[in-house]
Amino acid sequence: MTPLPRHLLPDTAEVASDGRLSVGGCDVLALADELGTPLFVYDEEHLRARCREAVAAFGGGVAYASKAFLCRAMARLVHEEGMHLDVSTAGELHLALAAGVPGERLVMHGNNKSTAELRRAIDAGVGRIVVDSFDEIDRLEAIDPPTPIPVLLRITPGVEAHTHEYVMTGQEDSKFGFGLGSGLAAQAVDRARRSKALDLVGIHAHIGSQIFLLHSFTKAVELLADFVNPLDLAELSLGGGLGVPYVEGEEAPTITQWARKLKDDCSAAGIRAQVTAEPGRAIVATAGLTLYRVGTIKELPGIRTYISVDGGMSDNPRPVLYGSGYEAFLPRATGAERPATATIVGKHCESGDVLVRDARLPDDVVVDDILCTPVTGAYGHSMASNYNKVPRPAVVFVRAGAARVVVRRETLDDLLRLDVE
Numbered sequence: 001m002t003p004l005p006r007h008l009l010p011d012t013a014e015v016a017s018d019g020r021l022s023v024g025g026c027d028v029l030a031l032a033d034e035l036g037t038p039l040f041v042y043d044e045e046h047l048r049a050r051c052r053e054a055v056a057a058f059g060g061g062v063a064y065a066s067k068a069f070l071c072r073a074m075a076r077l078v079h080e081e082g083m084h085l086d087v088s089t090a091g092e093l094h095l096a097l098a099a100g101v102p103g104e105r106l107v108m109h110g111n112n113k114s115t116a117e118l119r120r121a122i123d124a125g126v127g128r129i130v131v132d133s134f135d136e137i138d139r140l141e142a143i144d145p146p147t148p149i150p151v152l153l154r155i156t157p158g159v160e161a162h163t164h165e166y167v168m169t170g171q172e173d174s175k176f177g178f179g180l181g182s183g184l185a186a187q188a189v190d191r192a193r194r195s196k197a198l199d200l201v202g203i204h205a206h207i208g209s210q211i212f213l214l215h216s217f218t219k220a221v222e223l224l225a226d227f228v229n230p231l232d233l234a235e236l237s238l239g240g241g242l243g244v245p246y247v248e249g250e251e252a253p254t255i256t257q258w259a260r261k262l263k264d265d266c267s268a269a270g271i272r273a274q275v276t277a278e279p280g281r282a283i284v285a286t287a288g289l290t291l292y293r294v295g296t297i298k299e300l301p302g303i304r305t306y307i308s309v310d311g312g313m314s315d316n317p318r319p320v321l322y323g324s325g326y327e328a329f330l331p332r333a334t335g336a337e338r339p340a341t342a343t344i345v346g347k348h349c350e351s352g353d354v355l356v357r358d359a360r361l362p363d364d365v366v367v368d369d370i371l372c373t374p375v376t377g378a379y380g381h382s383m384a385s386n387y388n389k390v391p392r393p394a395v396v397f398v399r400a401g402a403a404r405v406v407v408r409r410e411t412l413d414d415l416l417r418l419d420v421e
Contacts, residue, residue, distance in 0.1 A: 002360075003336060004329040005248050008374045010043030010287050012398075021331035021372070024398030028291060028331045031403060032370045035394055037293040038311035040381050040407075044077070044399035046287035050255065051081035054283065057259035058276050060084075063107045065240045065280025066092055068378040069288070073397060073406035075099035078283075084127065086278045090117045097124055107278070109154075111176050115139050122149060130154050130204050130237075132177055134191065141197045148199035152237060153178060153192060155185045157223040159207045159216060176206070180227060189231060202273060203228055206239025209281065212252050214261045217241075221262070225269035236273040238262055242282040246375045247325045255282050281378040288377020290316065290393075291331070294369045295347070305342040307361075309371055312346010313353045314387045316373070316380045320352050326373045328359040336362045344371065348388050381407070389415050 006013075014022050021028050023043050032039060054062045063084035066075065070092060078085055079101045087093045088109035096106055103125035110117070111132045118136075121129060122145050130152045131137060140149060154177035178184040192200040207220050217238065228236060243252045253261070259277065266275050292309035299305045318324040328344055330336065338360035346353040355373060365371070384392045391410035396403050 002248065003338065004327055004334065004374070005245075008245060008248075008286065008327060010289065011046040011049060012043050015334045019333040019335055021334040023289070024403070025401030026398040026403045028289075028372070029370055031396060031398075032291045032293070035396060035403075035405065036409060037291050037370065038309070038315050038393040039291045040288055040315075040376065040393055040395040041291060042284070042288045042377060042395065042397050042406075044397045047074070047077055047284060047397075048081055050279075050283040050287070051078055051083050053255045054259075054277075054279055055082040057256045059274070061235070061274065061276040063237075063276070063278045064283055065278045066096065067382060068280030069284045069380075069382050070095060071381075071395060071407050072099040073404075074284075075101050079105065086280075090114075090120055093117070093120060093124065093126075103127070113139070115143065119143060128152055128201070131188070131192065131198070134188070137188075137191055137195060137198070141195055143197070145197055148195075148197060150199045150201045151192065152202040152204040152235065153185070153188050153200065154204045154206070155180055155188075155224065155227070157205050157207065157220045159220045159223065177204075180223060185227060200233065202233045202235025202237065203231070204237045204239065206278070207241060209241050210243040211241045212243040212250070214253055214258065217258075217262055218265045221265040221269050221271070225266075225271055228273065229270055233273055235276065236266065236271060237276050237278060240278040240280050240282075242279055244281055244285040244375065244378075246285075247327055252282075255279060258282075285378035286375050288380070289372055289374045290376040290380060292371045292373070294365065294367055294371055297342075297365065297367060305340075307342045307344050307359075307365060307371070308347060309344060309355070310347060311390075311393065312348045312355060313350065313385075314346070314348060314390045315384050315393050316355060316376060317383050317385070318379055319354055319356070320350075326356050326359075326375065328356050328361060328371060328373050330362055330365065331370055331372045333362055333364075339363050340365065344373075347390070386410075386415060391415065 063086040064078045065086045076099045084105045086107045104127040106126045107128045108121040108126045109130045156177040178188040192198045296308040340361045340363040344356040344359045394409035395407035
């Protein structure tokens with residue numbers, strides 16, 4: 001029955017006396033009418049505020065995990081606010097460079113970097129390469145760079161963070177990094193220090209994503225300390241993974257609280273290296289919301305009501321992949337009670353194409369209403385697909401009453417661009 005919790009909306013969200021929602025000084029219903037739906041709407045002030053918070057909390061070496069959401073406008077914004085960028089493929093690297101981000105402010109990740117990707121990273125002068133395997137060391141040595149490449153070694157400390165198994169990355173059984181308990185981490189350090197191609201400057205560890213309990217990070221620090229301290233390296237990156245609230249009742253630490261906890265834990269463990277991190281979701285998730293238009297309402301008496309919208313798993317695959325929960329509301333009546341229960345589904349040819357399983361909504365939802373799912377700024381646009389040949393949505397940044405399209409909506413002709421007749 002309760003209205004949408006306010007903390008799930010972007011920082012600049014305002015609700016007019018008639019219930020209409022505006023973000024960044026822009027009426028979201030007007031945006032939907034003008035720019036079409038589905039539509040990703042980002043609060044630019046919210047994005048900038050979180051970037052500034054991260055820099056203040058961690059210092060200038062903190063990197064934005066660009067896989068959460070990346071376009072040229074986002075890359076430029078992050079750079080302008082003093083963050084570095086974490087990229088993990090040739091595509092992400094290419095986009096960041098195209099946005100004007102200097103190579104030295106990039107951190108190159110990836111568990112299976114090709115020789116071509118490594119060469120491109122080296123040629124671009126990336127600030128750090130995070131080495132993930134012995135095969136990658138082989139490839140770097142075969143490239144034989146003119147000067148040693150600054151690298152971090154990715155270590156899996158053996159922490160099973162309390163999160164979905166698909167986004168756990170710190171356990172020993174992982175495709176990522178060198179295992180601490182197996183002894184591979186120590187072997188990797190020895191190999192890196194003997195290599196003429198590498199300049200080992202630090203250690204990297206990432207334990208997973210969407211983590212609410214800071215104790216998981218504390219455990220990682222405790223496990224890493226005895227390994228890291230004797231190395232006397234300059235840097236320790238504890239990756240990202242800080243969770244954000246998606247639904248009513250969820251709470252999460254702020255970036256500032258997270259940074260303070262990581263630094264306190266490292267200090268208590270005697271770690272002298274500069275501690276940094278790679279937040280992604282915590283920067284962008286709550287800054288974004290998605291607008292859909294209701295196309296069909298199907299009531300199955302005694303079973304459920306289905307509300308079909310003009311997007312779905314192609315613009316937000318997280319519910320299908322991870323069983324992720326979301327709230328929903330009508331931005332024409334943002335503060336309204338939500339006594340009705342319905343399942344919000346997309347337009348794709350899959351029964352699993354579900355956005356919100358048991359969404360609470362006002363009981364006056366009608367066809368052609370604009371429906372909104374908040375907290376969709378992370379891993380919606382970046383994981384979007386063209387399944388069923390549905391064009392990907394536009395992305396708009398809103399700020400101080402102005403809206404600017406930063407990614408245009410795909411057209412039907414765009415779907416033919418790569419076809420070879």
